[in-house]
Amino acid sequence: VPKFLVGDDGSIGERNGEVCGAIEHKMGIHGNATCVLNYDGAKGWLVGEENKGLAAMFIMMNAARLGVGVQGLSQAEVAYQNAVAYALDRRQGRALTGPAEPEAQADPIFVHPDVRRMLMDAKAFTEGMRALCLWGALQVDLTHKAKTEEEREQADMLIGLLTPVIKGYGTDKGYEVATNMQQVFGGHGYIEEWGMSQFVRDARIAQIYEGTNGVQAMDLCGRKLAQKGGAAIQAFFKVVGDDIADAKGDDTLAPMAEALEKALGQQQAATMWFMQNAMQNPNHLGAGAHHYMHIMGIVTLGWMWLRMAKVAQAALAAGGEDKAFYEGKIATARYYMDRYLPDAGALRRKLEAGSESLMALDEDAFATAA
Numbered sequence: 001v002p003k004f005l006v007g008d009d010g011s012i013g014e015r016n017g018e019v020c021g022a023i024e025h026k027m028g029i030h031g032n033a034t035c036v037l038n039y040d041g042a043k044g045w046l047v048g049e050e051n052k053g054l055a056a057m058f059i060m061m062n063a064a065r066l067g068v069g070v071q072g073l074s075q076a077e078v079a080y081q082n083a084v085a086y087a088l089d090r091r092q093g094r095a096l097t098g099p100a101e102p103e104a105q106a107d108p109i110f111v112h113p114d115v116r117r118m119l120m121d122a123k124a125f126t127e128g129m130r131a132l133c134l135w136g137a138l139q140v141d142l143t144h145k146a147k148t149e150e151e152r153e154q155a156d157m158l159i160g161l162l163t164p165v166i167k168g169y170g171t172d173k174g175y176e177v178a179t180n181m182q183q184v185f186g187g188h189g190y191i192e193e194w195g196m197s198q199f200v201r202d203a204r205i206a207q208i209y210e211g212t213n214g215v216q217a218m219d220l221c222g223r224k225l226a227q228k229g230g231a232a233i234q235a236f237f238k239v240v241g242d243d244i245a246d247a248k249g250d251d252t253l254a255p256m257a258e259a260l261e262k263a264l265g266q267q268q269a270a271t272m273w274f275m276q277n278a279m280q281n282p283n284h285l286g287a288g289a290h291h292y293m294h295i296m297g298i299v300t301l302g303w304m305w306l307r308m309a310k311v312a313q314a315a316l317a318a319g320g321e322d323k324a325f326y327e328g329k330i331a332t333a334r335y336y337m338d339r340y341l342p343d344a345g346a347l348r349r350k351l352e353a354g355s356e357s358l359m360a361l362d363e364d365a366f367a368t369a370a
Contacts, residue, residue: 069129080126083119128308169294169300171207172297175200175204214290220289222285222289240264244306252330253309253310256306267292270348283359292347302336302341305336312327312330
């Protein structure tokens with residue numbers, strides 16, 4: 001194996017002094033060729049109607065944002081699959097309740113609650129987010145193929161409303177899951193041969209491109225909530241509320257429906273707070289937009305889990321095959337309701353704190369030494 005030295009100028013040299021190349025310092029997306037393009041003095045041609053380019057561009061951008069949301073899910077999913085395999089194989093310590101495998105020198109790390117927490121968080125997110133992405137794809141189809149104009153309009157409103165949620169919340173949580181799955185590996189997560197650091201790097205860019213997630217949050221709160229007099233958000237509240245009401249008639253689903261109803265109430269209250277306060281001070285909207293996007297992401301995935309639990313419950317009642325699969329769905333749905341939905345209330349309280357303390361410091365104070 002050749003031995004290399006790094007020079008003061010960042011060059012790499014073999015021990016015989018021959019320079020072989022320069023180090024390129026970059027964070028990730030190594031499979032993507034990126035560069036700066038300079039168009040000074042270039043000749044341009046008008047494509048399409050004059051002054052309509054931005055509207056045309058956003059047709060592409062909205063589709064791309066849905067694709068980036070799927071990327072957030074994908075990076076979370078591949079990191080999760082690797083972490084599950086590692087947790088089943090890696091042995092360290094004993095279960096808190098006593099040895100799970102007394103004949104072995106140590107138990108698999110799967111027995112440790114903190115490892116379980118990270119893996120269950122990942123499972124609940126990836127399966128819920130996958131359902132949301134598939135639901136979103138269906139809405140895109142329905143905007144073109146639904147039988148009635150009313151159905152096409154509603155599908156268009158709902159996917160327009162939820163595009164920044166799929167992109168913004170999906171990639172925020174996708175990155176969080178990827179880093180937690182790296183955490184499952186412990187020190188091995190930083191050894192390149194395991195590959196986990198690459199998932200983290202690749203997940204990070206999805207929060208940035210096709211409109212940073214701060215832009216997604218402002219698009220949701222500053223544009224989508226108010227469009228057509230709030231018709232889209234009211235349609236969302238209705239379809240989620242209808243599914244909640246329907247699920248309350250089932251003993252297994254009722255506790256999950258009631259938990260989702262509380263979280264939906266938190267989102268409705270946050271929406272009302274914006275209506276009452278954002279007009280008088282737009283910074284209130286800017287300060288709370290990120291929190292609102294996450295509230296809506298939490299509620300929307302809870303809605304997906306309620307729908308999945310309903311299907312699973314019906315399949316179990318029918319006595320069909322894959323009993324373990326459907327029982328796993330219901331167990332994960334319960335976990336989501338227990339461990340994700342309560343965050344909606346905390347985020348609402350952050351949102352309702354407004355912008356006063358956020359904007360209070362003078363810019364010079366940020367550079368002042370402690």
